Amino acid sequence: VALDYLAVGIDPAKSTILIQSQIPELAELTFYYLNLVTVARLERNPTVKAEIVQRGFERDIPAGFLTYPASQTADITAFKASIVPVGEDQIPMIEQCNEIVRKFNRTYGQDKDILVECKAVVPEVGRLPGIDGRAKMSKSLGNTINLGATADDIRAAVKQVYTDPLHLKVSDPGHLEGNVAFLYLDAFDTDKEALAEMKAHYVRGGLGDSIVKKRLEGILQDMLAPIRARREELAKDKGHVLQILKEGTFKAREVAAQTMDEVRKALGLSYF
Amino acid sequence: VALDYLAVGIDPAKSTILIQSQIPELAELTFYYLNLVTVARLERNPTVKAEIVQRGFERDIPAGFLTYPASQTADITAFKASIVPVGEDQIPMIEQCNEIVRKFNRTYGQDKDILVECKAVVPEVGRLPGIDGRAKMSKSLGNTINLGATADDIRAAVKQVYTDPLHLKVSDPGHLEGNVAFLYLDAFDTDKEALAEMKAHYVRGGLGDSIVKKRLEGILQDMLAPIRARREELAKDKGHVLQILKEGTFKAREVAAQTMDEVRKALGLSYF
Numbered sequence: 191v192a193l194d195y196l197a198v199g200i201d202p203a204k205s206t207i208l209i210q211s212q213i214p215e216l217a218e219l220t221f222y223y224l225n226l227v228t229v230a231r232l233e234r235n236p237t238v239k240a241e242i243v244q245r246g247f248e249r250d251i252p253a254g255f256l257t258y259p260a261s262q263t264a265d266i267t268a269f270k271a272s273i274v275p276v277g278e279d280q281i282p283m284i285e286q287c288n289e290i291v292r293k294f295n296r297t298y299g300q301d302k303d304i305l306v307e308c309k310a311v312v313p314e315v316g317r318l319p320g321i322d323g324r325a326k327m328s329k330s331l332g333n334t335i336n337l338g339a340t341a342d343d344i345r346a347a348v349k350q351v352y353t354d355p356l357h358l359k360v361s362d363p364g365h366l367e368g369n370v371a372f373l374y375l376d377a378f379d380t381d382k383e384a385l386a387e388m389k390a391h392y393v394r395g396g397l398g399d400s401i402v403k404k405r406l407e408g409i410l411q412d413m414l415a416p417i418r419a420r421r422e423e424l425a426k427d428k429g430h431v432l433q434i435l436k437e438g439t440f441k442a443r444e445v446a447a448q449t450m451d452e453v454r455k456a457l458g459l460s461y462f
Numbered sequence: 463v464a465l466d467y468l469a470v471g472i473d474p475a476k477s478t479i480l481i482q483s484q485i486p487e488l489a490e491l492t493f494y495y496l497n498l499v500t501v502a503r504l505e506r507n508p509t510v511k512a513e514i515v516q517r518g519f520e521r522d523i524p525a526g527f528l529t530y531p532a533s534q535t536a537d538i539t540a541f542k543a544s545i546v547p548v549g550e551d552q553i554p555m556i557e558q559c560n561e562i563v564r565k566f567n568r569t570y571g572q573d574k575d576i577l578v579e580c581k582a583v584v585p586e587v588g589r590l591p592g593i594d595g596r597a598k599m600s601k602s603l604g605n606t607i608n609l610g611a612t613a614d615d616i617r618a619a620v621k622q623v624y625t626d627p628l629h630l631k632v633s634d635p636g637h638l639e640g641n642v643a644f645l646y647l648d649a650f651d652t653d654k655e656a657l658a659e660m661k662a663h664y665v666r667g668g669l670g671d672s673i674v675k676k677r678l679e680g681i682l683q684d685m686l687a688p689i690r691a692r693r694e695e696l697a698k699d700k701g702h703v704l705q706i707l708k709e710g711t712f713k714a715r716e717v718a719a720q721t722m723d724e725v726r727k728a729l730g731l732s733y734f
Contacts, residue, residue, distance in 0.1 A: 209733055211726070211729075211731040211733075212731075212733055212734065214486055214487070214489075214490045214722075215486070217486075217489050217490040217492075217493035217494075218486045218489040218490065220489075220493055221489035221492055221493065221526070221533070222489075222526075224524065224525040224526035224529060225524050225525070225526035225527075226524070226526075227524070227525050228522045228523060228524055228525065229501075229522075229523045229524075229525050229528050230522055230523075232525055250500045250501075250502055251500060251501045251502075252496065252497050252498070252499070252500055252501075253496040253497070253499050253500065253501050253504055253528075253529050253532065254493070254494075254496035254497035255497075256501050256525075257496060257525050257529065260525065261493070432733070432734075435733070436733075436734050439733075439734070450486075454483070457483075459483040459484075461481055461483075461484055461704070461707070461708075461711075462484065462704075462708050462711070
């Protein structure tokens with residue numbers, strides 16, 4: 191994951207990259223936030239509900255899974271984040287975070303707010319579906335195109351991309367709804383005019399999937415080649431990457447410890 | 463609570479007294495243990511179920527309340543406790559703790575067990591009911607006799623102690639079941655022979671509640687007077703008590719940090 195972050199251009203000089211488990215304050219904040227949210231409310235969280243179905247947990251949900259929104263709230267509030275870039279499926283998580291923030295401030299805030307509410311920032315394309323058309327790319331579902339994918343991986347993945355099952359002959363009119371090839375083109379094709387023409391052609395019939403996929407493959411190959419190259423370069427020096435993570439984590443921990451201190455004081459749990 | 467502990471004779475030179483919230487490792491352990499217990503299992507915990515009813519939570523249980531057994535497991539396992547003195551109502555908590563310990567060791571133990579199973583040690587009288595006969599003494603129910611109670615408090619409390627509602631006249635036969643006066647005598651009267659005689663007399667009739675309560679009051683006054691005196695003496699120097707708590711907490715934290723370190727390594731979460 192760290193290689194992915196760095197390869198796409200996240201700059202550790204501007205953005206702090208951290209390893210969650212190495213910041214115990216995040217677990218400690220989670221522990222206290224668990225008192226500010228009811229089991230019934232957690233069970234109503236749409237993201238949690240969807241993932242319970244996807245993972246097949248049914249009645250045997252691990253408690254850590256149900257309470258995950260409290261942990262995510264810790265990850266956000268420890269750094270007093272005001273903006274959180276997320277996929278659209280994560281919006282309910284952000285809403286629940288802000289509910290906990292408000293409850294904390296109302297209950298323990300005394301004369302000033304301690305925690306900060308945040309705003310979800312969702313990109314124009316709010317979520318990339320899997321290549322099989324399922325709602326979400328997921329490693330365990332095997333429906334992803336990884337950032338480090340080889341040229342062959344990309345070619346193979348694009349071949350499998352779900353399009354329009356009713357579009358049997360080139361001359362048939364095609365459909366754009368749920369057509370992953372066009373959803374990906376919407377996300378990555380910068381020539382919007384050519385894309386609009388292609389869509390119109392596809393809909394009225396006479397444009398084969400292979401042409402659409404060829405365009406998509408070219409765009410993905412062009413986009414991912416430099417990322418892959420940077421990723422391979424970075425992977426040669428894992429010590430350097432670990433050093434970046436270490437520095438980021440230590441820097442982040444100072445901020446989290448400061449928030450934890452304020453939270454502990456507000457809760458009346460500062461003794462020594 | 464610290465004054466109570468010290469006043470009854472818990473010796474900080476032998477027993478480490480700590481403040482839970484000042485040991486962040488306990489929250490961190492809880493955070494990981496939440497992944498080792500299902501929501502369904504927590505909902506089946508009899509102690510949790512009973513307290514949900516007693517506190518009137520119904521559907522709106524705070525998540526921190528439902529997940530409390532995981533926190534208690536952290537409190538026990540952080541110190542690798544092998545023996546835990548508890549009231550009988552806490553036995554299900556200890557069972558759940560050991561389930562988590564076994565699951566942890568099985569899942570992450572590799573070649574050796576990291577966490578230690580514990581044994582509940584319940585005293586002969588497993589639990590003192592409230593003076594009103596309810597299952598549990600509870601400050602919020604106002605049915606307690608505190609360790610620091612004054613002589614007047616004790617007198618007033620004993621007057622209210624629930625006995626046998628069918629024992630209307632002194633000559634009536636009395637009942638011992640659920641009779642709190644006799645339950646307390648069972649716990650605190652060291653003259654078992656005299657107590658057995660008194661019980662027999664009560665059951666066959668002719669012994670008034672006032673005689674029973676007088677004996678009980680005398681025993682409680684004798685037992686609590688030196689505790690109250692020590693408590694008052696200790697309360698004069700709160701700095702000293704805080705110092706005991708501080709030393710105990712720091713000592714305990716070293717042990718908890720060591721366990722946390724082993725747990726983090728077992729989980730594969732040691733990076734730097």
